[in-house]
Amino acid sequence: MTTTEIKTIDAYIAAQPExxxxxxxxxxxxxxxxxxxxxxxxxxxxxxxxxxxxxxxFFAGWTSHYSVYPVTxxxxxxxxxxxxxxxxxxGTVRFPxxxxxxxxxxxxxxxxxxxxxxxxxxxxxANKAARAKA
Numbered sequence: 001m002t003t004t005e006i007k008t009i010d011a012y013i014a015a016q017p018e019x020x021x022x023x024x025x026x027x028x029x030x031x032x033x034x035x036x037x038x039x040x041x042x043x044x045x046x047x048x049x050x051x052x053x054x055x056x057x058f059f060a061g062w063t064s065h066y067s068v069y070p071v072t073x074x075x076x077x078x079x080x081x082x083x084x085x086x087x088x089x090x091g092t093v094r095f096p097x098x099x100x101x102x103x104x105x106x107x108x109x110x111x112x113x114x115x116x117x118x119x120x121x122x123x124x125x126a127n128k129a130a131r132a133k134a
């Protein structure tokens with residue numbers, strides 16, 4: 001299955017190497033529990049959860065790690081030292097495959113990103129209403 005054929009998170013996970021599938025399913029479950037109203041989707045060819053119509057969080061599997069995105073500088077500051085054990089760059093947190101899944105941290109990231117998506121959606125709605133009044 002090529003990445004252009006992947007239309008669901010189930011298909012994305014099924015297309016990954018066996019060693020990665022269980023980890024990605026765990027990450028999916030953790031995010032789903034953290035943001036139960038999130039709509040699961042594929043965006044930019046990787047799994048994502050939408051909140052308030054906006055993509056809140058992405059996750060993806062790689063050869064030696066899996067990643068969660070976008071951890072903005074503001075959210076990274078909120079998380080503080082909790083991110084210290086994990087490589088980060090350009091809004092990406094990389095979790096090594098050979099370590100246990102940090103469930104609490106991934107849930108916290110998901111919650112913060114969901115709140116951010118809700119805030120962005122509310123701001124866009126307010127801006128649209130203000131333009132309509134003008």
